[in-house]
Amino acid sequence: MHWLRIDRYYSSEVETREDAKELGLSRGETYRALETEAENPEVTFQPMMCQHCNHAPCETVCPVAATSHGRQGQNQMAYNRCVGTRYCANNCPYRVRRFNWFNYANNDEFDFNMNNEYGKMVLNPDVTVRSRGVMEKCSMCIQMTQATILKAKREGRAVNTDEFETACSSACTTGSLVFGDVNNKEDEVTSLVEDKRAYNVLDYLQTKPNVIYQVKIKNTNEA
Amino acid sequence: MSHYEAPIREPLVLGDKSYHDITEDIARPIEGKANKNWYMAFYISLAAMLWGFGCIFYTVGTGIGVWGLSKNIGWAWDITNFVWWVGIGHAGTLISAVLLLFRQKWRMAINRSAEAMTIFAVFQAGLFPIIHMGRPWNGYWVLPIPNQFGSLWVNFNSPLLWDVFAISTYLSVSLVFWWTGLLPDFAMIRDRAVKPFQKKIYALLSFGWSGRAKDWQRFEEVSLVLAGLATPLVLSVHTIVSFDFATSINPGWHSTIFPPYFVAGAIFSGFAMVQTLLGIMRKVTNMEDYITRLHVEYMNIVIILTGGIVAVAYATEFFIAWYTGSPYENYTYLSVGAATGPYAWAFYSLLFFNILTPQLLWIKKIRRSFIWSFIISIFINIGMWFERFDIIAIVLSKGHLPSTWWRFEPTFVDVGIFIGTIGFFFVLFLLYARTFPVIAQAEVKTILKSSGEFYKKRREQGIPTKPAIVLADNKITEEDSSDKKNKK
Numbered sequence A: 001m002h003w004l005r006i007d008r009y010y011s012s013e014v015e016t017r018e019d020a021k022e023l024g025l026s027r028g029e030t031y032r033a034l035e036t037e038a039e040n041p042e043v044t045f046q047p048m049m050c051q052h053c054n055h056a057p058c059e060t061v062c063p064v065a066a067t068s069h070g071r072q073g074q075n076q077m078a079y080n081r082c083v084g085t086r087y088c089a090n091n092c093p094y095r096v097r098r099f100n101w102f103n104y105a106n107n108d109e110f111d112f113n114m115n116n117e118y119g120k121m122v123l124n125p126d127v128t129v130r131s132r133g134v135m136e137k138c139s140m141c142i143q144m145t146q147a148t149i150l151k152a153k154r155e156g157r158a159v160n161t162d163e164f165e166t167a168c169s170s171a172c173t174t175g176s177l178v179f180g181d182v183n184n185k186e187d188e189v190t191s192l193v194e195d196k197r198a199y200n201v202l203d204y205l206q207t208k209p210n211v212i213y214q215v216k217i218k219n220t221n222e223a
Numbered sequence B: 001m002s003h004y005e006a007p008i009r010e011p012l013v014l015g016d017k018s019y020h021d022i023t024e025d026i027a028r029p030i031e032g033k034a035n036k037n038w039y040m041a042f043y044i045s046l047a048a049m050l051w052g053f054g055c056i057f058y059t060v061g062t063g064i065g066v067w068g069l070s071k072n073i074g075w076a077w078d079i080t081n082f083v084w085w086v087g088i089g090h091a092g093t094l095i096s097a098v099l100l101l102f103r104q105k106w107r108m109a110i111n112r113s114a115e116a117m118t119i120f121a122v123f124q125a126g127l128f129p130i131i132h133m134g135r136p137w138n139g140y141w142v143l144p145i146p147n148q149f150g151s152l153w154v155n156f157n158s159p160l161l162w163d164v165f166a167i168s169t170y171l172s173v174s175l176v177f178w179w180t181g182l183l184p185d186f187a188m189i190r191d192r193a194v195k196p197f198q199k200k201i202y203a204l205l206s207f208g209w210s211g212r213a214k215d216w217q218r219f220e221e222v223s224l225v226l227a228g229l230a231t232p233l234v235l236s237v238h239t240i241v242s243f244d245f246a247t248s249i250n251p252g253w254h255s256t257i258f259p260p261y262f263v264a265g266a267i268f269s270g271f272a273m274v275q276t277l278l279g280i281m282r283k284v285t286n287m288e289d290y291i292t293r294l295h296v297e298y299m300n301i302v303i304i305l306t307g308g309i310v311a312v313a314y315a316t317e318f319f320i321a322w323y324t325g326s327p328y329e330n331y332t333y334l335s336v337g338a339a340t341g342p343y344a345w346a347f348y349s350l351l352f353f354n355i356l357t358p359q360l361l362w363i364k365k366i367r368r369s370f371i372w373s374f375i376i377s378i379f380i381n382i383g384m385w386f387e388r389f390d391i392i393a394i395v396l397s398k399g400h401l402p403s404t405w406w407r408f409e410p411t412f413v414d415v416g417i418f419i420g421t422i423g424f425f426f427v428l429f430l431l432y433a434r435t436f437p438v439i440a441q442a443e444v445k446t447i448l449k450s451s452g453e454f455y456k457k458r459r460e461q462g463i464p465t466k467p468a469i470v471l472a473d474n475k476i477t478e479e480d481s482s483d484k485k486n487k488k
Helices: A017-023 A027-034 A057-061 A087-091 A117-122 A142-154 A167-171 A188-193 B019-031 B036-062 B077-101 B105-109 B111-131 B136-142 B159-192 B196-205 B213-246 B258-284 B293-323 B327-333 B344-362 B370-397 B412-435 B441-447 B453-460 B465-487
Strands: A067-069 A075-077
Touching: A017 A027, A057 A067, A057 A087, B019 B159, B019 B412, B019 B441, B036 B111, B036 B258, B036 B412, B077 B105, B077 B111, B077 B159, B077 B213, B077 B258, B077 B370, B077 B412, B105 B111, B105 B293, B105 B441, B111 B136, B111 B159, B111 B258, B111 B412, B136 B159, B159 B196, B159 B213, B159 B441, B213 B258, B213 B370, B258 B293, B258 B370, B258 B412, B293 B344, B293 B370, B344 B370
Parallel strands: none
Antiparallel strands: A067 A075
16 A cells, blocks of 8 residues: 655645745746745645546556456456556556566565565465566455455355455554445445545546545644 | 750769669679678677667566666656657658659658668567566467457557557568568579579579569559558557557646657658668768768658647647646646756757757758758657657656656666667668668669759760660660670
């Protein structure tokens, strides 16, 4: 998962035309000022993972159809079909796709617990090890969704309300990440989506993401 | 002179050549020994090529991570080089196909080499889409071939797939067209060959050309058909290459002007490369009488025209970027993205090399000067590379979200592969210049007498023109018979 970079590009002193006017900057100077980081940036934490767009720009451009839409609405990546053109990553406006630039597993140059048997036990056995040269991204824990569905099927019942989970939503202690079935009226996520504060990142691109954020409300008045 | 004299067309072949002289001139580089310059150029190119191959092996063996890319910039030098090389190829097809249909006879001196350039450039271009893949050994998956992987099929929505079809069609049609034109010339070399091995090889290459009237008739029909097939390719190939960008949603790529703009740019850069190559070739193979100032001037006129279209396209892009009121578009083209951002140097060198420099060609003296044309052509080659770099790397460096802004820096592998393809290209071209008839001699022979220059000279010398025709014809028949003797 990709956490939004909080660095020099995040914020600059000049952000609006009014700011530029106030500082008396010319057009060229304004553009240059946009490249300079702010001294004291105001920080908002926004996790940025694959948005699982319903109208996904990455899906149309892959020549081998390695990334396509799943039945539950996720954008799915077939690692073993990927030839690695990186076109999907270029066309992703959120830039959330990650490429395997090198071979990371069983490679002494990268020590990510993937080089010996004991280290590998730390890793999630339900997730495929990606080889060099393929694209990967947040799968929205398809293995967990699948396990939930299979469990319900085995027990001969429908999936319960709020039964679906992802690794991040189950890990978040404050409940800021919620995962669920948006078609289930009783699921918590459905009411959150219909909330006034809900929005999509870059919604003007009409990618129709399945990841929905809520506007952060802050009291900026000094006491 | 008391009467009005209509201006005589400038001759396309200089030096009062006879048919036999042409045969001799074209066969000389093949039959003779290479000079020092050739060997020097060849070894330098070979070294560059081997270095590039080394870098390619390193990339394939280690991973794309050895390039300067990141999650934000998935393409940079690789696709820049791809588009640059494909673009260069376009001039060859334009010269051989479109100019054939328009009956521009000046093409005859340059079409063979321009088409060779096309094919060698497409080789280089084709290399990049393959090596830019993370797993090039699975590259054949982009071909719609029946397979046993399940119900897997290619994605016909993807412009990259269209590229596969466009480039492979282009290469095969160009290759067939080129080879068809070569048949009578290979046969000429075959008939003159003294060494049996050489004779065998050229006999094989000429596909048993006999020189009968029926052969010629079929030859002309096939040439015309292939020219008709190749003409749409001049427009379609770079149109489809531009779709890689135009159909995406990145501001700066998502642009309806791209197809015509790319095609004009391709022909522009292609003619520049023809100028560069022919500037070298006419010296190395002593073809000064065939590639004349007139040819250089005509090519420069095409460069002014296509360069003008490219300039208008730039202006349109900038205007529309501002006029749409879309801050994203404006940002990419005018502001931080290009003109004032960290890549400003690339942007200004693009304007200098592509827009300002070609304007010098409006001056007739420069347009007809070999050395000036050579220098300007190299400038345009550089400028067009920057154009593609600007489009690809700058656009990707400034995405929709500021958190994805990133700056591309090439590694030595990026540079090495690019230099390697230049070396590979020149290795192929230099080998071609020593083994292939570099000028379509059979065709050039048909335009030998299209200028009245020869007769005018005779009249000025006081030799009556009427007998002169007889004289010239006699001379030619004599030489033709001597030609036949040689064959025996």
